[in-house]
Amino acid sequence: MSTPGAGGGPARLDGPVEVVGTGLLGTSIALACRRAGLEVLLTDVAEEHLRTASQLGAGRPRRPEDAPQLVVVAVPPDHLGAVIERVLGEGGRDDAVVTDVGSVKTGPLEAVAAHPRSHRYVGSHPMAGSERSGPLAASASLFDGRPWAITPHSTSDPDAVELVERLVEVCGGARVWLTPQEHDRAVARTSHVPHLLASLAAGRLAEAPEHHLQLSGQGVRDVTRVAAGDPALYGQILSANAEAVLGLLGEVRDQLQQVIDVVGSGDREALVRVLEAGVAGTRAIPGKHGGPPRPMASLWVQVPDHPGELARLFADAVASEVNIEDLRIDHDLAREVGQVELVVAADRVAHLHTSLESRGWVTHG
Amino acid sequence: MSTPGAGGGPARLDGPVEVVGTGLLGTSIALACRRAGLEVLLTDVAEEHLRTASQLGAGRPRRPEDAPQLVVVAVPPDHLGAVIERVLGEGGRDDAVVTDVGSVKTGPLEAVAAHPRSHRYVGSHPMAGSERSGPLAASASLFDGRPWAITPHSTSDPDAVELVERLVEVCGGARVWLTPQEHDRAVARTSHVPHLLASLAAGRLAEAPEHHLQLSGQGVRDVTRVAAGDPALYGQILSANAEAVLGLLGEVRDQLQQVIDVVGSGDREALVRVLEAGVAGTRAIPGKHGGPPRPMASLWVQVPDHPGELARLFADAVASEVNIEDLRIDHDLAREVGQVELVVAADRVAHLHTSLESRGWVTHG
Numbered sequence: 211m212s213t214p215g216a217g218g219g220p221a222r223l224d225g226p227v228e229v230v231g232t233g234l235l236g237t238s239i240a241l242a243c244r245r246a247g248l249e250v251l252l253t254d255v256a257e258e259h260l261r262t263a264s265q266l267g268a269g270r271p272r273r274p275e276d277a278p279q280l281v282v283v284a285v286p287p288d289h290l291g292a293v294i295e296r297v298l299g300e301g302g303r304d305d306a307v308v309t310d311v312g313s314v315k316t317g318p319l320e321a322v323a324a325h326p327r328s329h330r331y332v333g334s335h336p337m338a339g340s341e342r343s344g345p346l347a348a349s350a351s352l353f354d355g356r357p358w359a360i361t362p363h364s365t366s367d368p369d370a371v372e373l374v375e376r377l378v379e380v381c382g383g384a385r386v387w388l389t390p391q392e393h394d395r396a397v398a399r400t401s402h403v404p405h406l407l408a409s410l411a412a413g414r415l416a417e418a419p420e421h422h423l424q425l426s427g428q429g430v431r432d433v434t435r436v437a438a439g440d441p442a443l444y445g446q447i448l449s450a451n452a453e454a455v456l457g458l459l460g461e462v463r464d465q466l467q468q469v470i471d472v473v474g475s476g477d478r479e480a481l482v483r484v485l486e487a488g489v490a491g492t493r494a495i496p497g498k499h500g501g502p503p504r505p506m507a508s509l510w511v512q513v514p515d516h517p518g519e520l521a522r523l524f525a526d527a528v529a530s531e532v533n534i535e536d537l538r539i540d541h542d543l544a545r546e547v548g549q550v551e552l553v554v555a556a557d558r559v560a561h562l563h564t565s566l567e568s569r570g571w572v573t574h575g
Numbered sequence: 576m577s578t579p580g581a582g583g584g585p586a587r588l589d590g591p592v593e594v595v596g597t598g599l600l601g602t603s604i605a606l607a608c609r610r611a612g613l614e615v616l617l618t619d620v621a622e623e624h625l626r627t628a629s630q631l632g633a634g635r636p637r638r639p640e641d642a643p644q645l646v647v648v649a650v651p652p653d654h655l656g657a658v659i660e661r662v663l664g665e666g667g668r669d670d671a672v673v674t675d676v677g678s679v680k681t682g683p684l685e686a687v688a689a690h691p692r693s694h695r696y697v698g699s700h701p702m703a704g705s706e707r708s709g710p711l712a713a714s715a716s717l718f719d720g721r722p723w724a725i726t727p728h729s730t731s732d733p734d735a736v737e738l739v740e741r742l743v744e745v746c747g748g749a750r751v752w753l754t755p756q757e758h759d760r761a762v763a764r765t766s767h768v769p770h771l772l773a774s775l776a777a778g779r780l781a782e783a784p785e786h787h788l789q790l791s792g793q794g795v796r797d798v799t800r801v802a803a804g805d806p807a808l809y810g811q812i813l814s815a816n817a818e819a820v821l822g823l824l825g826e827v828r829d830q831l832q833q834v835i836d837v838v839g840s841g842d843r844e845a846l847v848r849v850l851e852a853g854v855a856g857t858r859a860i861p862g863k864h865g866g867p868p869r870p871m872a873s874l875w876v877q878v879p880d881h882p883g884e885l886a887r888l889f890a891d892a893v894a895s896e897v898n899i900e901d902l903r904i905d906h907d908l909a910r911e912v913g914q915v916e917l918v919v920a921a922d923r924v925a926h927l928h929t930s931l932e933s934r935g936w937v938t939h940g
Contacts, residue, residue, distance in 0.1 A: 357791075404776040410827050410834075416855040416856040425765050426861060429766060433797070438854055462831065470828065489777070495799070
């Protein structure tokens with residue numbers, strides 16, 4: 211076989227790479243491949259996207275005689291299966307390996323399972339960029355350090371899997387291997403069901419008297435943030451992962467009914483158990499850099515809301531030799547000042563407090 | 576009457592102010608009153624908290640002969656009603672105005688409605704600090720610019736309401752007037768139900784296979800963040816606001832069942848309508864500084880994860896003369912680099928992009 215990796219060595223990604231669908235994800239992958247010096251061929255039914263992506267330096271439109279080594283399908287969820295099936299071994303793509311970057315993995319696989327060249331298909335899914343769209347939002351650095359699932363199926367060729375691994379490396383992603391079925395259950399839990407619950411919480415706000423919303427704090431802003439995502443896109447994603455989503459939604463419905471029952475009956479212990487399970491869930495999310503969660507603590511600092519003050523705060527934090535692990539700005543409702551929350555290692559917070567106070571900052575722990 | 580404001584002028588807060596309950600909120604109020612030069616009397620059943628608050632400069636323990644002008648009850652939700660009832664006009668507190676800072680307002684009011692001095696009680700609720708606890712976390716600046724609900728009932732004396740308004744001013748809060756009933760419906764919507772939905776989403780994570788959670792992105796972290804709050808405290812708060820919470824939870828249950836039905840039947844249009852209602856809800860949350868929401872846009876910047884880089888980024892943003900409205904750090908799973916999301920006015924994002932790129936930053940929009 212004239213496949214990549216034939217001869218027993220590891221597969222090499224030499225290109226050309228064809229990107230089908232020059233939206234945010236496709237164009238970003240194309241730019242990352244160009245950054246690595248690979249030849250990139252672009253295909254899109256939308257002429258305007260194709261032109262924009264080409265002008266951004268993401269590659270050139272594919273000609274019928276071009277023979278890509280790897281085809282990356284980056285079309286909307288509704289079209290994934292059909293497009294993957296079409297490009298698998300289609301004229302000029304002979305023995306090309308095909309991958310896709312869709313948010314759901316079992317559906318596309320079903321669409322190609324009976325295809326004579328399904329062994330050349332390996333699904334994948336980068337965890338990046340789903341809230342924005344279009345080639346103009348693209349960046350070669352979009353995937354840097356982000357999880358990128360690789361989801362081989364039972365008959366995927368090993369060298370095809372390796373070639374997709376090379377693609378993820380070129381894009382700077384952090385590889386996570388899962389079966390297509392596991393992947394879909396995982397994203398239902400970590401993405402799709404949280405998104406739906408955020409939408410339900412946000413939906414209640416749309417109906418609220420305006421003056422009630424004056425009491426909105428940082429909590430509700432956090433909970434509902436993802437619900438601002440494109441309804442058409444998320445409608446496709448949720449529909450494509452209906453089975454896994456429905457399984458979890460059934461659990462959520464049962465537990466919601468339980469919460470309604472125990473709040474109604476005043477069974478405080480049962481209510482607290484539900485809340486404790488939530489605390490355990492927040493602790494189960496992996497920590498920074500994939501390591502175990504470290505104990506963190508927060509310090510709040512008052513910062514006047516004009517250019518320069520945040521820079522001065524950071525300069526002072528640097529002088530304190532404490533690394534800022536996370537940060538959020540909580541703007542005041544009534545005046546031109548913000549509360550900045552600095553999250554640092556728990557054993558460094560007292561030092562940071564003392565150091566910033568000595569530099570004139572008003573803080574509280 | 577020897578009440579504040581007697582004589583027809585506006586009520587003046589001259590003190591002494593008594594704070595009952597020297598936890599995070601009570602001690603912070605005491606510190607804010609001390610900052611304004613007011614005499615502060617402290618009461619707490621926990622000797623240790625009382626001693627700590629005194630040592631922090633929050634005031635001195637109340638003696639039986641001390642006659643406060645204003646009593647602020649800042650005890651846990653379960654004890655609010657009983658404590659307010661007890662201090663209303665109790666020996667030495669004669670004509671003092673009494674307020675509280677509990678998260679729920681109809682319950683305490685019911686507890687004192689039949690009290691002969693209920694006209695001296697005015698409920699209130701600052702939107703701050705509920706995720707931490709204890710006097711050591713207190714700060715005079717905790718309430719600066721945060722919404723602070725004032726919830727007079729139908730027989731509250733006008734001068735008593737004014738005195739509570741003065742307290743909120745002294746603490747730097749942004750006053751929001753609501754009836755106790757409206758308040759409780761408002762916080763059910765903007766705080767209690769979002770918290771419960773976050774707990775339900777987080778609860779699903781606790782049960783997940785560990786490698787599935789490798790796919791966790793910023794979205795699920797945002798949705799579940801508040802679910803890390805103290806289960807015992809939130810159990811009290813949710814129980815105290817059971818009626819308003821149950822009303823909304825019933826709506827959420829019905830809509831969740833609708834989502835399950837339409838995902839199951841593939842009714843895409845109905846699903847998209849639910850998601851669109853969520854988008855509308857995120858847009859209904861008031862913007863910064865209480866003004867109407869302004870169009871914002873995000874720029875992502877790659878920042879090496881060591882001290883000094885964020886400071887350098889901020890200095891460069893300042894040099895670009897673009898005000899950073901909000902910011903979040905999305906740490907990479909696999910390497911020592913973070914993506915920093917800068918949120919700026921939509922009409923400034925292109926300028927910031929050009930300016931930061933010219934200073935060597937890798938950005939994407």
